[in-house]
Amino acid sequence: MRIKKKFSNRMSWSRQFPRVCTLYLLAFALGLFPAGSSAQDASSDEVAFRRVSNKLMCQCGCNYMVLSCNHVDCPSATYIRRTIKTSLSEGKSDEVIIAGFVQEYGVRVLPEPPREGFSWLAWIMPFAGLGLGAVAVSYVILLWKRKETPDGQSQSGDAEYADSASRPEPPAQLVEKYRAQIDEEFRK
């Protein structure tokens, strides 16, 4: 009885699990949970400055964003930061400020390859590689799953198990014959 009860509990959990998942995802999608507090408390000017300076690469060769450039007294980061602050105080939008820097330095001031022309390749290739790899792996799995047997019959692993299970036992007289042979060998 106890086993049965335990089993039925487990069954109910396993039945409930997909429902819980669905409900959770629905709630997630609809945003039913109450909102929490934001960690950001900086003023709007500073938020704008951080936002813009985090969209531009420092030109000193450090490979960091202007906001993150760690070089002490870096002429590039200092100049760009100052220009951003001035532009923001003049009421310029993020796009206008960034466009100004692109005009000044070229697209290398942007931290990402632009989504145009040849640079599209930068974005496409990693995902194309992943997609092609996924297709290749799926193909390999299917190929291995339907591995041809030497006699040319398609056979899956499961079928092989089933086959070995259904394979007839060797005849008893053959078993006895081999046992006798082994005993004879041992006596020598």
Next chain:
Amino acid sequence: MEIVASFSLVLAFILAVYSFAAALTGDWAGKERLLQSSYRATAALWVLVTVAIGFLVYSLLTDDFRIAAVASHSNRALPWFYKVTALWSGQEGSLLFWSWLLATFSVVAVWLNRQKHRAMMPYVVAILMVVQAFFLLLNVFIAPPFELLAMSLNGEMVVRGPLDGNGLNPLLQYPAMAIHPPMLYLGYVGFSVPFAFALATLITKQAGEKWIETTRRWTMVAWLFLSIGIFLGAHWAYAVLGWGGYWGWDPVENASLMPWFTGTAFLHSVMMQEKRGMMKVWNMVLIFSTFFLCIFGTFLTRSGIVSSVHAFAQSPIGPFFVGFLGAGILFSGWLLLERLDYLKSASQLDSMVSRESSFLFNNLLLLAACFSVLWGTLFPVISEAVQDVKISVGAPFFNKVNIPIGLLLLFLTGVGPLFAWRKTSLASLRQNFLLPGIISLIVGGVLFAIGVRDFYPQVSFILCAFVTMTIFMEFFRGSRVIAQKSGVNLLAAAVTLTQRNTRRYGGYIVHFGIVLMFIGFTGTAFNNEKEQEMLPGDKMEIGSYTLQLRELRMSDNPNYSVQHAELELYQGDKSLGILRPERRLYKASRQPTTEVAIRRRVNEDFYLVFSGMADDSNHAVISAHINPLVSWIWIGAFIYVLGTGVTLIPSLSAQRHSAHQGRESHAHKKEVQQQDVLVKTVS
């Protein structure tokens, strides 16, 4: 003395060529003495390279500025510890260090395996010596470490060094940085040995699994060192570079990550070859890729092909590396194609839902991550070559591409180990995943409720909870059985369980370390930063903290002068202590740096940078960062290293098995001896 050291290197190069030729000739002609001579040449080569590197270290410690490498990378005021580390800060020294590590690894590999793998060893030695000869060639002809400085005196050129050296790059004067390059190099060089065994296996057509059995520990150790090198590098970036982060997707950082991806893929897929005889070709491809990516990493660091904050030494050695890489890849690729028939694998999959399938997808994701990093790193060079337009590929690109791949990998980290080999039943899936699934969803719900709404952080935390639960349950189930049988407590049972299968449970510990690191990575999504110009007495509000600048002062020592800022941190009215960020000016190099001050806690770090003085020279520019959960990265890294260490310990069952085999073979030997005596008596 420097002539002796230089001559040692020339002699070592000649010995590498001799050892290569003697190993091959000895094997082809069947001359054992020539083979032995080739093996001994590797030991002699080690002695010679040790003499050279020993002399360079001695020169650094004794401030022998006549030697250009010493004058360029050291100075009198440098502490002795950093004088030693100046060895690998320059081009010449780092290449010499590479050579010395490889020579050491070669001697150990030859010593341990010359009797066990007699057919394979001549080729292993030959391959290792080719790599060795390449690095020695660079040291002898392109970047000689003992070049002397000369100056004109009364119209005559005389050997004379400056009174003091240029000093070590200030960014490298940090304890973690002192051991970060050797660790990376140990990883890079360590992969040469499995590479040599894999190639020798192909050449000699040895049994498929032999090289894997032999090199498993080598691969694990090399992978461990590479991982430690990456962690230390991340820690250095966090504590020294002063931008508030630990991974900037810099080309040189990426260069160390790429062989890690392929090495990790290899460590997983190799299990398929061991257990099922599958993926023999693929494993060869992975170990070849790992080795060549290690060489590529060294090339990227040293050649200056891409601009990097880490490129501490650059010279025209690029073409030599490209040539070596090209020749190596062509030869390995040709040999692999030539031996495809011999590498035929068992290729039958019993079920789609199996450990084998999960390993295939694990390999796919690791390789996709590697490719995206390689592609992003090289794309600026490709773009400039193709369209003559300079572009940048920075952190935002790498994050966008790699975060989804990373999360999928994290998911597989939880799911993969719980799939059975061959086939996983539905009942087993339910039993293994129901509880972790429910708990991770509860975690997700709680996080959502407290305001964690962004997609990636949500998914990451849910997956971290899921993987943690699957690992915990694996330990719990096994430990409970042992505890019930032997009457010990669960903790002791877990230790016994791990001892019985160190590879499996050590692997789980490594996975748990990775989960903790992911928790730390996810914390980045909640970073908070603020910069303010402050006078003594001024306050800055950030998050729930208040920061007050107490004083600014100067100090001086022989190596650098320092500008200190002293700030008191408050939460509400409660003082949390004093933080002292600094700005240093290194006298020898005239290079300014910042020294951050960090208040570390498990929930968040308070990270403070004294960025400089404002234009009026009175205000200090203070940059404050609140970095949640960063400590979990270092804790996770520690557990990861611990877990890898566990996997390197032989399992208790394997020890017993070998002891049992030893006893059996002893008994067998005794029996044979008795039979011999009987036969002699009868005759």
